[in-house]
Amino acid sequence: MRLQDLSAALSDLESNHRLRRRATLASPQGVDIVVDGQSYLSFASNDYLGLADHPALALALQQGVERWGAGSGASHLLTGHSEAHQRAEEALARFVGREAALLFGSGYAANLAVITSLVGRGDAVFADKLNHASLNDGCLLSRADFQRFRHNDMAHLEQLLAASAARTKLIAVDAVYSMDGDEAPLPALLALAERYDAWLYVDDAHGFGVLGGGRGAAAEHGLASERLIYMATLGKAAGLAGAFVAGEGLLTDWLVNRARTYIFSTAQPPALAAAVETSLRLIEEGDERRARLAQLAARCRERLDGTRFAGGASRTPIQPFIIGEDAHAIRLADSLRRQGYWVPAIRPPTVPENGARLRISLSASHEPAQLDALLDLMLQASG
Template sequence: MLDALAAELTELESKHLLRRRRTVESAQGVRVRVAGRELRNFCGNDYLGLANDAGLKAAASAAIAEYGVGSGSSHLVCGHQAPHELLEQRFAGMVGLPAALGFATGYMANLGVITALVGRGDAVFADRLNHASLNDACLLSRADFVRFNHNDLDGLARQLAASTARRKLIAVDAVYSMDGDLAPLQALLALAERFDAWLYLDDAHGFGVLGEGKGSLAHWQLDSPRLIYLATLGKAAGTAGALVAAERTVIDWLLNKARTAIYTTAAPAAVAAATLASLDAIERDGWRRDCLFARIAQLREGLASSRYRLPAWSTPIQPIELETSQQALALAEALWQRGIWVAAIRPPTVPTPRLRITLSAAHSEADVAALVAALHELE
């Protein structure tokens, strides 16, 4: 068996698809240290520059002093501490939904929510570019897993009309993690209303950025009891974990049926306390989003005359598609040698190889200018 695995790893490497890790020796941010080198970081999801923020660190330290390091148990036994409860209440109010439930990770939230809401005899309708965690959740739910072409509303409508499922759930990324484009949420909600379905939104890359920080619900001005909303906290919020908000009945159901919430130890109270400080910063510090969108505009303007074609949208995720995985790796390596870290994303994560450039409020004009200059040099 070891020989077989080794042969398959060799085959992956021959196709330029082998994955490897690099170890970061510093705090996360727009400048990181790897193997003793300082690099400009354009591949993280710290969109607002909060991952190493002094206020968040102080909140976490104070919570450790009061609540200790570990939570000691699952939420339903004795691990649900005051910061967890405050965070759920605060988040629900922030996104305008009646109640919320915390999860240790966004991946666990997707697994827990979808498998709790649909099963045999039901159907889940998912965009083909959804995150892997959504796809895994759909498969594990044992519901009929129906995929529609990316943002294809007419195709989805036909699939919904043809379904005889007992319960229907539409599941999409609100902002697609590898492309950076937005799902047409108003039209998707209209379809959910028309065909008596739930609409589940994974807003991992929209929360903190869109809708003055309140996320995609605020951006699209959505309000419906059919909505189930997920925000992960390891991106713009700068911490870790995830929160799901919905009608109180839905949250009570998840508390009783979402296995990834029930059968796992609660995250440390310090993480919840840091996230409460993060929500304060997201609502208070509009300048962070101003800086972020200024850097996005700078990148797009700087590459407008190049051979690189950026997408039409202006989110923090700005991919440059390439023809082969080998080209993506070579361009990423050339940037690395110039002190710039951009991730090469390859199949099967995406259908088309690319460099996934991500911007942060903490990037300076000089940081983005250096990236633009290096890309022009490598044309």
């Protein structure tokens, strides 16, 4: 596209209420934030346990920089794999009960790595309709037969699996869906993977730290299988950045040798890896934080019961407030912003057409009265 084409396309996005602009945060991440010089109560981050600004994590990072410097300087396969990375991977594997783990710079990179390394031409990948964009991109880039099943519809998935003659099959799902907060039926999915000789790849970006005593959605259901490949991010409930994939040692060895986003990326700063054990300790000790999250989610469900938004309330920190029309969602978000609440509008293509919404992201640092005040305004404004 030429520059004039970009200009016209951006104007078209703006006229259709789809143009996105960044806001500049002038404070540490948390419930109380400063954006573009104004103070807000935020319900927009994925900092579910309130660890992003935790003093113990900040100290661990500082000590990591003092020990390891600022950057890794190389990929893991050259000289970028430090003792800090190795210890973090071993700690993560123990924490989620798997044989081995592998660090990545982001959940996006991890998803591309796993899917494109395990399936290709002649294989098939089966993905939930509401999967995160990074899972879909991994499926497309793999060049495998990409089949999507209706959201959480196990009968539909089984039909697709039974009809497939692919050499290798992989089922890819989010454990907790980022725009709706509902959960994948992991035990049923694993049963289908066992029945049809398939891998089950679980992206637990929004469950790690929150579900299963902090150990994630697989632990919540007591799942353990060689077929189960587990991925979680460290930039949400864990309060840091990056991601990890956990599974059998043979799997991580294969990824080290075949995952392009791992092989051809500079390793994340070792100071980040050095802080992982502190994050895991805080997560393990975070039962009180998780209890507060559960209470807030229950309060949200209670307040929305009997309203047109009742069907969206979940038991996770993600509470969708589905509006429908893009312009209406933007107006509501702007109205809340003028009253001191930061709850951005989520629009297509992040969500389906006519599915624009305000997504309330709960944190253990929120007070019940703060949530009630927000819900009062949202329910009143939406009529």
